[in-house]
Amino acid sequence: MAAMFIFGFLVLPVSAEDNKDSSETVIQKLDYEGFLELAKKRRSIRKFKPDPISDEHIEKIIEAARWAPSGFNSQLWEFVVVRKPALKERIAEIISVEFRKMMQRSAPEGATPPSPKSAGPLMGLSKAPAYILLLGDTRVRKYGPPFMLTDEHKWLSTYLTSLAISYQYMALASTSLGLGSQWVSAVNLPTVPEQIREMLGIPEEMVFFDMFVVGYPDEEPAEKKMRPLEEMLHYDDCGTEDFRTEEQVKAFFGRE
Numbered sequence: 001m002a003a004m005f006i007f008g009f010l011v012l013p014v015s016a017e018d019n020k021d022s023s024e025t026v027i028q029k030l031d032y033e034g035f036l037e038l039a040k041k042r043r044s045i046r047k048f049k050p051d052p053i054s055d056e057h058i059e060k061i062i063e064a065a066r067w068a069p070s071g072f073n074s075q076l077w078e079f080v081v082v083r084k085p086a087l088k089e090r091i092a093e094i095i096s097v098e099f100r101k102m103m104q105r106s107a108p109e110g111a112t113p114p115s116p117k118s119a120g121p122l123m124g125l126s127k128a129p130a131y132i133l134l135l136g137d138t139r140v141r142k143y144g145p146p147f148m149l150t151d152e153h154k155w156l157s158t159y160l161t162s163l164a165i166s167y168q169y170m171a172l173a174s175t176s177l178g179l180g181s182q183w184v185s186a187v188n189l190p191t192v193p194e195q196i197r198e199m200l201g202i203p204e205e206m207v208f209f210d211m212f213v214v215g216y217p218d219e220e221p222a223e224k225k226m227r228p229l230e231e232m233l234h235y236d237d238c239g240t241e242d243f244r245t246e247e248q249v250k251a252f253f254g255r256e
């Protein structure tokens with residue numbers, strides 16, 4: 001059995017003879033620290049260098065994503081990689097326009113409306129060398145267990161979760177390649193999927209998951225506020241007192 005690399009970490013072969021532990025335990029011993037390092041290293045990047053990323057890198061990112069688990073192994077994902085500057089600019093513009101409209105709609109009465117130039121969390125987006133539109137093929141639905149057709153909530157949670165996992169594999173793979181990524185949920189603002197669909201010729205059956213923006217980071221993200229492990233880890237029987245109070249939740253967000 002040959003050694004393999006998973007996200008750049010060496011995983012040694014496990015033979016039946018020398019394997020008193022399960023192969024899972026052996027991988028954990030060899031690899032957990034490396035995996036944790038990768039998980040910590042993945043951060044949201046919102047400022048990118050314009051340098052292009054190679055086809056090889058793109059393929060490595062998608063190769064990792066296609067190994068994600070999916071509801072009834074539907075592998076419903078499709079990845080549209082947008083690299084042409086004019087198309088990226090148009091997508092960024094569509095999103096910015098709809099984002100500003102959404103900010104205006106949701107602004108409290110009497111508040112100063114956001115300036116037309118403010119693109120909010122989309123700053124730096126158009127400079128990134130690639131946008132990956134992650135799509136879910138809804139035609140798989142009828143081939144799943146019967147409740148996929150009768151239970152709308154179950155179907156929604158199945159396809160959204162499957163796509164979210166594959167999305168996260170893309171993020172981890174990108175980090176392992178020295179790339180950064182930004183999660184852009186604004187691609188699902190009203191009318192945005194339709195506008196992009198029309199521009200790129202994406203069929204109706206494909207639902208949009210959030211957009212993955214990838215490139216070489218041009219910023220070092222600030223340290224992240226983290227909840228402690230002890231606060232969120234619960235074993236067996238637990239009651240209300242084991243969980244945060246409403247005040248603690250509020251305090252986490254810095255609210256009075």
Ligand SMILES: Cc1cc2nc3c(=O)[nH]c(=O)nc-3n(C[C@H](O)[C@H](O)[C@H](O)COP(=O)(O)O)c2cc1C
Pocket residue numbers: 042043044045046121122182183184185186210221224
């Ligand atoms: C469901 C979801 C939606 C998100 N949407 C956006 C987004 O539209 N724009 C953005 O810049 N970041 C977005 N993020 C990134 C989060 O803001 C970010 O993960 C969080 O602040 C923690 O920072 P980190 O990713 O650096 O660990 C999103 C993340 C998730 C999981």
